[in-house]
Amino acid sequence: MYYIRTKVRNLTSFEGVDSTIVATLTTVISTSFSSFNNLSWLGTACLVAAAATQPLAGRWTDTYGRRRGLLAAGLLFGIGTLVCGVATSERVFILGRVVAGAGGGAMNDVSTFVGADLVPLRKRGVIQGINNIAMGCGTGLGGLVGGLFNKWFGWKKAFLVQLPSVLLGLALCALVRDIPFEPAVKAHQRQFDYAGSFTLPTTRVRLALHRAIYSGYLTYMFTHIAVFAIMFYIPIYLQVRGSDPTHASLRFIPQSIGTAIGAYGAGLLIKATGNYIFLSAVSHIFLCPFVYLGMAALGFGGMLVTTIVGLISAVDHSEHAVVTSASFAFRAIGPSTGISVASLIFPNSLIQKLHIRLGNSSEIDQPIEHIRRNFDAVLDLEPHVRAEVGGAYMQSLCLVLHVIWID
Secondary structure, rough: HHHHHHHHHHHHHHHHHHHHHHHHHHHHHHHHHOOOHHHHHHHHHHHHHHHHHHHHHHHHHHHHHHHHHHHHHHHHHHHHHHHHHHHHHHHHHHHHHHHHHHHHHHHHHHHOOOOOOOHHHHHOOOHHHHHHHHHHHHHHHHHHHHHHHHHHHOOHHHHHHOHHHHHHHHHHHHOOOOOOOOOOHHHHHHHHHHHHHHHOOOOOOHHHHHHHHHHHHHOOOOOOHHHHHHHHHHHHHHHHHHHHHHHHHHHHHHHHHHHHHHHHHHHHHHHOOOOOOOHHHHHHHHOOOOOHHHHHHHHHHHHHHHHHHHHHHHHOOOHHHHHHHHHHHHHHHHHHHHHHHHHHHHHHHHHHHHHHHHOOOHHHHHHHHHHHHHHHHHOOHHHHHHHHHHHHHHHHHHHHHHHHHHO
């Protein structure tokens, strides 16, 4: 069992690496395409694709097997990462993020399914905690790898360097012969309704109306709205304050450590006590002081484990994959919603603050548009103008964080 889990975790950690690479290098990537004002697409493209594929992963792997699902998802993730690494335009890069998101989201799903198939419910929190440790390690390394590779070789190499590890992970998973749920394709092929899967709800209404289920889904969604919007905009905040991408990436290390400790600790407590409701409430209290990324991540990690245990304990084992895949869809909807809302607030506030600080004359419109499109243009301004522009950025970023805190 531990051999199987190790191989699966090798793949799931890559999505953690990928997420913080993009978060750390958002300003660099968008500036290289002269599209800083469209930076929200860099984050939401991946998340929307994940939200689209994750609800399907449960039934698909129930039909065709966990290993086939994991290999297909890993292959999609690798192709998307390759496209990002060779992209010559913003549209090609966003296409790569869509493909990588579709695969990465499904990888997370299947990893959780394998754990549910192998261990009893009471120990499920520990396994989910270990999963989140792997994700946390990837998150902590991703920002650092992205910052260093951008500094030494350019941001594209930060994506290409992931490919050998992804291929190795796929090879290891292909060699595992005893992953559970391995039905024959021919015997089950007619049971999967492709047209219905893409046009109809994938979760039964009876399950969606269950109080434990919909409350868990909403918990995932609203918490991820806040956490991912913060993760997306904190690097911009730090770079406005003078940090380069490498130094900004170091700020994610406490977050990854906190997530890992919170998730594994919650798993151990659930195993010992069998109670997850009290732990879930305590985890959300820790999320309140969101400025301290490590403390917020401690609560976030605990929330991830307690919520998934609550969801799967409310349904029969035969429904675990469906309920889990739908929960991961809400985990993807939350970040895409949070980043979209934040990206609606930030540029509009920035324009307003820049006009207040620099003037409202028509002559200032073109320089302001240039600043919005090219983040590095701020560094070329005269010191007194740079101070005003930096102040406008800070005010807009603080507004985003305040709105997220209200959420």
